[in-house]
Amino acid sequence: MKIRCALIGSGNIGTDLLYKLLRSDVIEPVWMVGIDADSDGLKRAKDLGLKTTHGGVDGLIPHILEDNIQIAFDATSAYVHAENSRKLVEKGVKVIDLTPAAIGPFCVPPVNLEEHLSQGKDNVNMVTCGGQATIPMVYAVSRIQEVSYGEIIATISSKSAGPGTRKNIDEFTVTTSGAIEKVGGADKGKAIIILNPAEPPMMMRDTVHCLTKNEPDQEKITQSVLAMEKAVQAYVPGYRIKEGPVFDGNRVSIFLEVKGMGDYLPEYAGNLDIMTAASAKTAEMFAKQMIENQK
Amino acid sequence: MSKIIKIHDMSLRDGMHSIAHQFSLKNMVDLSQALDKARVPLIEVTHGDGLAGGSVNYGFAKHTNSEYLSAVIPKLKYSKVSVLLIPGIGTINDLKMVEDLGVKSVRVATHCSEADVSEQHISYAANRGFDTVGFLMMSHMLSAKDIVEQARKMAGYGANCLYVTDSSGHMLPEEVTEKVSAMRHAFPDLEIGFHGHHNLGMAVANSIAAVEAGADRIDGSVAGFGAGAGNTPLEVFAAVCDLKGINLDIDLSALMDAAEDVATPIMGDKLPRVSRGALTLGYAGVYSSFLLHAIRAEKKHGVPAREILLELGRRKTVGGQEDMIEDVALELLRAGG
Numbered sequence: 359m360k361i362r363c364a365l366i367g368s369g370n371i372g373t374d375l376l377y378k379l380l381r382s383d384v385i386e387p388v389w390m391v392g393i394d395a396d397s398d399g400l401k402r403a404k405d406l407g408l409k410t411t412h413g414g415v416d417g418l419i420p421h422i423l424e425d426n427i428q429i430a431f432d433a434t435s436a437y438v439h440a441e442n443s444r445k446l447v448e449k450g451v452k453v454i455d456l457t458p459a460a461i462g463p464f465c466v467p468p469v470n471l472e473e474h475l476s477q478g479k480d481n482v483n484m485v486t487c488g489g490q491a492t493i494p495m496v497y498a499v500s501r502i503q504e505v506s507y508g509e510i511i512a513t514i515s516s517k518s519a520g521p522g523t524r525k526n527i528d529e530f531t532v533t534t535s536g537a538i539e540k541v542g543g544a545d546k547g548k549a550i551i552i553l554n555p556a557e558p559p560m561m562m563r564d565t566v567h568c569l570t571k572n573e574p575d576q577e578k579i580t581q582s583v584l585a586m587e588k589a590v591q592a593y594v595p596g597y598r599i600k601e602g603p604v605f606d607g608n609r610v611s612i613f614l615e616v617k618g619m620g621d622y623l624p625e626y627a628g629n630l631d632i633m634t635a636a637s638a639k640t641a642e643m644f645a646k647q648m649i650e651n652q653k
Numbered sequence: 654m655s656k657i658i659k660i661h662d663m664s665l666r667d668g669m670h671s672i673a674h675q676f677s678l679k680n681m682v683d684l685s686q687a688l689d690k691a692r693v694p695l696i697e698v699t700h701g702d703g704l705a706g707g708s709v710n711y712g713f714a715k716h717t718n719s720e721y722l723s724a725v726i727p728k729l730k731y732s733k734v735s736v737l738l739i740p741g742i743g744t745i746n747d748l749k750m751v752e753d754l755g756v757k758s759v760r761v762a763t764h765c766s767e768a769d770v771s772e773q774h775i776s777y778a779a780n781r782g783f784d785t786v787g788f789l790m791m792s793h794m795l796s797a798k799d800i801v802e803q804a805r806k807m808a809g810y811g812a813n814c815l816y817v818t819d820s821s822g823h824m825l826p827e828e829v830t831e832k833v834s835a836m837r838h839a840f841p842d843l844e845i846g847f848h849g850h851h852n853l854g855m856a857v858a859n860s861i862a863a864v865e866a867g868a869d870r871i872d873g874s875v876a877g878f879g880a881g882a883g884n885t886p887l888e889v890f891a892a893v894c895d896l897k898g899i900n901l902d903i904d905l906s907a908l909m910d911a912a913e914d915v916a917t918p919i920m921g922d923k924l925p926r927v928s929r930g931a932l933t934l935g936y937a938g939v940y941s942s943f944l945l946h947a948i949r950a951e952k953k954h955g956v957p958a959r960e961i962l963l964e965l966g967r968r969k970t971v972g973g974q975e976d977m978i979e980d981v982a983l984e985l986l987r988a989g990g
Contacts (some may be wrong), residue, residue: 372671376819478911487932489857507709509709509710511709511973511976513735513974513976513977516767517767521769524769524770524772525769525772525773526746527740527741527770528740528746528773528774530741531741531742531744532744532746546703550708550741550742550973551741552741552973552974553741553764553767553770554764554969554970554971555764555766555767555794555969555971556968556969556976560968563977563980565710565976565980567709567710568711577756600980600984601979601983601984604675604979604983606953607707611709611979613976613979613980613983616911627800630957
């Protein structure tokens with residue numbers, strides 16, 4: 359059996375996620391929800407056999423019980439997420455939040471997914487694309503020794519940044535900074551996002567700078583960082599360390615590149631991939647747990 | 654009397670790039686007092702990368718933006734202070750913090766093709782009654798028509814002034830004329846500004862071209878402070894304006910004194926010039942604040958700064974991508990070794 363789910367938001371992220379869920383062994387995407395009847399995402403979902411509505415979350419709510427929807431992904435915007443989540447949770451649906459609203463606890467799979475499985479929260483937040491790419495690395499350093507400051511710079515191609523991302527740019531920096539501290543384990547976090555319009559579009563790239571409290575143990579940190587690269591690659595195959603870790607005094611810097619799987623947008627849009635792949639992985643773990651409990 | 658062209662001093666913001674953001678509070682106060690005396694109407698004060706600019710990526714300033722602003726603002730009699738806000742680095746919360754210190758002018762800067770990331774910030778500032786400027790960085794990378802289209806978004810969010818910003822000091826006067834004229838015609842009711850860098854030695858000529866094309870505001874710094882080879886040297890620009898009958902309504906002698914007696918000693922041997930590196934920025938169309946970072950990467954990794962900057966130009970990097978400098982240096986090192 360598979361756990362049935364709904365996708366709210368038919369933009370770049372929602373549509374990319376749909377392709378990933380169609381490959382899942384434990385999740386079946388049943389509904390795609392948008393607000394624009396002409397959106398490319400809704401059209402594709404319909405062609406792929408999903409039920410669709412352009413009536414927003416309210417168009418979905420009456421069908422939740424009869425269609426047995428147990429998980430919903432919200433890829434709309436930070437502004438409408440709280441209301442969407444309230445309506446879904448009320449119907450007993452587990453919500454995975456891909457907006458930077460962050461009303462639920464942050465989830466970065468290789469760092470704290472296990473913890474969320476045991477806690478059974480109604481709503482988990484997937485931070486941001488930049489957070490998913492970099493926070494595992496901040497954690498890879500902080501699990502070796504204390505990090506007093508963690509900073510990340512996420513650069514994405516202009517073509518991969520939809521209107522939601524552009525309207526939520528402050529939410530990106532604030533949410534990512536918070537998660538660098540809460541999940542990454544840095545005493546203080548800072549996040550910077552840059553959009554680059556170069557043609558052909560550049561691959562998503564991220565830089566992570568950690569300032570360690572004491573002199574960095576180069577060997578241990580390097581091992582930890584390389585192990586984390588493998589852990590992320592398990593669900594994002596195009597994730598790689600380009601340079602580093604580079605050590606300079608108490609600064610540890612890691613330069614990353616994220617090549618997407620080209621599901622919806624082409625390979626350069628690694629920012630979509632890492633967000634949707636992390637969300638799909640999180641949902642699959644929850645789904646397995648649900649299946650287990652129903653046996 | 655001809656219209657008054659408003660000059661906007663960059664010495665205490667863009668000038669921060671020239672010394673890795675290390676002005677003391679006294680430096681800031683002394684220079685802002687000298688500019689106030691010369692009746693410079695607007696002075697920008699922040700980290701070189703604006704509100705929340707302090708970072709490993711761009712460098713940490715000697716003091717916080719709040720400390721600088723609190724030291725400078727209460728002592729000014731004539732000049733007003735503006736701040737720079739680059740969405741993706743600073744947020745509306747950062748703007749709210751300085752609003753409480755008396756800042757009523759903000760320049761919201763985006764890469765020239767990405768104006769829509771400024772919606773939140775421009776709308777907020779305009780609604781709060783700020784002098785709200787839309788600042789289109791790296792304007793050499795877009796056609797005049799596309800610049801106007803991006804500026805139209807900022808105007809729609811509420812900006813009262815729109816800038817053609819030559820962040821790389823790559824433009825020549827005819828390009829400035831074309832782009833500023835296009836903006837002038839598209840937005841007859843808004844102010845138009847020009848921000849230059851002196852990397853090709855063209856900043857004064859470019860700024861004059863901007864005024865002749867209808868610009869209302871011109872940015873510059875005394876003694877040529879500013880990233881790369883510095884901004885338009887204000888005292889030189891002011892003298893040329895005087896000869897040409899362009900009215901700035903400032904005290905030229907006091908401005909010259911500010912440059913010579915106050916600004917120059919602060920910078921010492923770090924006074925910007927058209928060095929090999931700065932010239933490379935202008936030539937290759939690279940963001941001016943990359944200069945010191947590229948020189949640092951040359952020292953650490955032994956790859957010539959010029960090679961790094963040329964490669965950054967080929968990759969069409971934009972403002973804020975300082976993190977590419979070490980990355981590219983390491984890549985070149987590997988390719989060469």
